[in-house]
Amino acid sequence: MKFDTKTVQFQQKMDAANVSKGQPIYQTTAFAFKDLDDLEDFFRGKKDFLYTRVGNPNTDDLAAGVAQLEGAPKGVATSSGLSAVLAAVLSFAKHGDHIVACEDLYGGTYQLMAHELASFGIEVSFVDFTDLNEVEKAIQSNTKALYSESVTNPLLRVENIEGIVSLAKKHELISVIDNTFATPYFIRPYELGVDIVLHSATKYIGGHSDVTAGVVVGREEYMEQAKNKVVNLGANLSPFEAWLACRGLRTLSIRMERHAKNAQRLAEVLQGEVGVKKVYYPSTVSEKGNGAIVSMELDETCDVNEFFKSLGWVKMVATLAGVDTSVSYPIATSHRQVPEETRQKLAITPGLVRISVGIEDSGDIISALKQAVKASLR
Numbered sequence: 001m002k003f004d005t006k007t008v009q010f011q012q013k014m015d016a017a018n019v020s021k022g023q024p025i026y027q028t029t030a031f032a033f034k035d036l037d038d039l040e041d042f043f044r045g046k047k048d049f050l051y052t053r054v055g056n057p058n059t060d061d062l063a064a065g066v067a068q069l070e071g072a073p074k075g076v077a078t079s080s081g082l083s084a085v086l087a088a089v090l091s092f093a094k095h096g097d098h099i100v101a102c103e104d105l106y107g108g109t110y111q112l113m114a115h116e117l118a119s120f121g122i123e124v125s126f127v128d129f130t131d132l133n134e135v136e137k138a139i140q141s142n143t144k145a146l147y148s149e150s151v152t153n154p155l156l157r158v159e160n161i162e163g164i165v166s167l168a169k170k171h172e173l174i175s176v177i178d179n180t181f182a183t184p185y186f187i188r189p190y191e192l193g194v195d196i197v198l199h200s201a202t203k204y205i206g207g208h209s210d211v212t213a214g215v216v217v218g219r220e221e222y223m224e225q226a227k228n229k230v231v232n233l234g235a236n237l238s239p240f241e242a243w244l245a246c247r248g249l250r251t252l253s254i255r256m257e258r259h260a261k262n263a264q265r266l267a268e269v270l271q272g273e274v275g276v277k278k279v280y281y282p283s284t285v286s287e288k289g290n291g292a293i294v295s296m297e298l299d300e301t302c303d304v305n306e307f308f309k310s311l312g313w314v315k316m317v318a319t320l321a322g323v324d325t326s327v328s329y330p331i332a333t334s335h336r337q338v339p340e341e342t343r344q345k346l347a348i349t350p351g352l353v354r355i356s357v358g359i360e361d362s363g364d365i366i367s368a369l370k371q372a373v374k375a376s377l378r
């Protein structure tokens with residue numbers, strides 16, 4: 001099956017006798033057994049489901065669907081993108097281990113790595129992944145993994161995944177990539193040799209701003225451990241949330257195609273606007289397009305608050321990736337906790353605005369943003 005077919009036709013677990021066209025929601029905490037032999041069949045691996053925290057057809061569908069699209073053998077669904085990060089890390093790291101992570105991680109991931117992993121006895125160094133020599137220098141005798149994001153937030157740097165994979169192989173390290181911004185439609189890190197790939201399904205996998213979820217996929221040995229962590233730490237996803245994410249996933253291809261077309265056009269137009277100092281939109285993500293996020297820096301002639309006040313139907317939010325266009329202000333939300341000097345180093349300035357380009361008519365999106373930039377001019 002081709003990618004566009006797989007996104008629609010990924011598996012529907014259970015009910016082989018009564019295949020429904022739409023997948024039912026198995027909104028149940030547990031599954032019933034006929035007798036003790038039937039129960040033992042679960043522990044012999046002949047039956048799939050016992051208790052929803054341990055497994056459920058809807059959560060399994062989501063995990064299997066994303067794994068198939070990433071070209072990975074196995075996946076695990078989690079309660080959020082952040083619990084997917086935790087499950088990925090705990091699938092290989094234990095007390096005394098060290099991870100080298102990229103310095104411009106998603107804010108929530110940075111908080112988890114900088115402040116929570118220490119209580120598990122796991123140490124993290126943050127380095128500039130644009131320079132793989134710096135990454136190599138940060139490797140210690142107890143380093144277990146290299147952790148990065150395929151396309152970074154909010155400046156949309158495209159990671160050199162092949163370079164990371166070969167560095168990881170050279171030092172016998174595990175490579176982990178957060179593929180949330182790129183989605184498997186544009187980049188498939190597992191197929192490039194990455195061991196573990198994860199998603200905040202809250203973003204493009206779900207795609208409709210109505211579900212918080214995560215997925216980890218990758219090599220079987222790590223997925224077994226990731227599944228144990230999700231079960232034992234209670235980081236499972238609920239059936240309804242999984243069902244919503246699956247419903248979103250089925251339209252991933254057509255959404256990403258439109259998102260990327262609209263984003264490309266918007267980036268081109270904003271480039272020439274008075275008041276716009278710089279536009280960030282990558283050009284090397286994939287031949288299918290370059291993603292759906294455009295960031296721009298408004299110059300000193302603009303009043304940024306006036307920009308946000310003048311957006312009309314475009315909402316200001318602290319997220320991205322819905323079918324509707326939205327904007328966010330990184331310095332006040334995702335990067336609020338990042339120290340000022342790091343923000344300066346990363347070029348996250350008071351003029352920086354991140355636009356999550358939706359699937360509406362591109363002309364309407366362009367007018368709304370042009371008009372807001374114009375209104376912000378002092």
Ligand SMILES: *Cc1c(COP(=O)(O)O)cnc(C)c1O
Nearest residue numbers: 080081082106108180200202213
């Ligand atoms: C949103 C996001 C996360 C965290 O996901 P949640 O679903 O909010 O827990 C992790 N990584 C990236 C790149 C994200 O955009």
